[in-house]
Amino acid sequence: MSTVASFKANRKTDSEEWQLRVDLAAAFRLAAELNWHEAVANHFSLAVSADGKKFLMNPRWRHFSRIKASDLLLLDSDDPSTMDRPDAPDPSAWCIHGNMHKSLAHARCILHVHPPYATAIASLADPDIKPIDQNTARYFRRVAIDLGFGGIADEQEEGERLVRALGNANRLMMGNHGVLVVAETVAEAFDDLYYLERACQTLVLAYSTGRPLSVLSDEVAEKTAKGWEAYKPSAFAHFAQMKEILDAKDPSYAD
Template sequence: MPTLASRTLDNGLDTGLERQGRIDLACAFRWAARLNLHEAIANHFSLALSADGRDFLINPYGRHFSQMRASDLLRLHTDDPEALNRPDAPDITAWALHGALHRNNPQARCILHVHSKYATVLACLADSRLPPIEQNSMRFFERVAIDEGFDGMGLGDEAERVSRLLGDKPILLMGNHGLLVAAPSVAQAFDDLYYFERACEVYLSALASGRPLRIASDEVARKTMQQWLDYPGFAERHFSALREMLLESEPNFAG
């Protein structure tokens, strides 16, 4: 969307790349609200701007996902001691968790953290593994890290601990807590969020039937996972469609 990316904010400081990142992240917030993937004002998304990940965008505390605009997003640095003293400061857990994640995982450009219904239910089970029962769940075969050491809200040492669990996985299922998705772009992160939540919904619905599950072999699951990874431009096309729909119905998100 070059016409949007070429605009600058009123302060004239944003590059086209940052501008497009703001638009995409605001779009992700709005669609998370539309799809009921959020939880009141408790969740948070971020997008790294610098190569080392320490300079990033994140949502301000208290603004509802359904009202988020590109210009609302805060540009912060992980080492800024005054980040929580500004009038539009981020949520304290968002600052701690995303700061640690971006500092320790520079490859994770976009990080989405939600307490979506079905992923959170899975995170509450003693066995939080997602078996390969259909092709959406197979997409995440061997690509989910599970945190089984919950020790309170993501502050201080807990934020640092969680930030080191991600590794090279796109999904961190946070036991007793919720879901965290990490990806190289907003489009990929949102696509993973959407499909992981769908996969959790199908799995839990299948469990509720009380009938035996048809679980694919590791070989088939691994093959299907790779086919997902090789699928040409899927996440980008999905997110582009969402952005176009939002531009028609809620164009103020890009402002």
């Protein structure tokens, strides 16, 4: 039986994992719709085991717009033979996601991309997301910043360094590289990445005017960031609505 056929046959007996596959596949398709993807690079992953060490991830060099639930690789961060598999993942994906799933319990869903605006901000000498409006204030003092870029992240030492850079945070501005967000669920991670890219778009446009930024006071920025916490349930509604949009266009992501 083929891998795809096997997954489909087991849907009823492993419905929880299948739903995780569907949600992650939807996130890939939506990322392509929103222009967050980059060629056949970048990676999303999602833990399926209680300890977070077994996880789903996109296969090597597959375009986000074509990924289906049945395509996703099931990997084990404790398996040293992973890169010897005939369907081994991309080395940089294994380096980053494998190490994070192995070491960071809170990083159950990991979304790493190079979207235009977040990457532009990450490429500044100061990649901090300045609180200049409601969306940018969501990230006030809530983003880890890594300025140690040393090339493509495809070595074990680099993966371990990025684990330390993220630490207990949920967002990492990867200097000269891109952005990474983690969350408990795909819905929460997707919503957070959506707003982070929107915040960076606003900041890039504001910088482009050449006029001084009107940065919120620390007090107001912190109040606004805390205010966002009351809206956390909206992440699930946002993701559900986006999946309905996908279903109307092309429901094949759920195959």
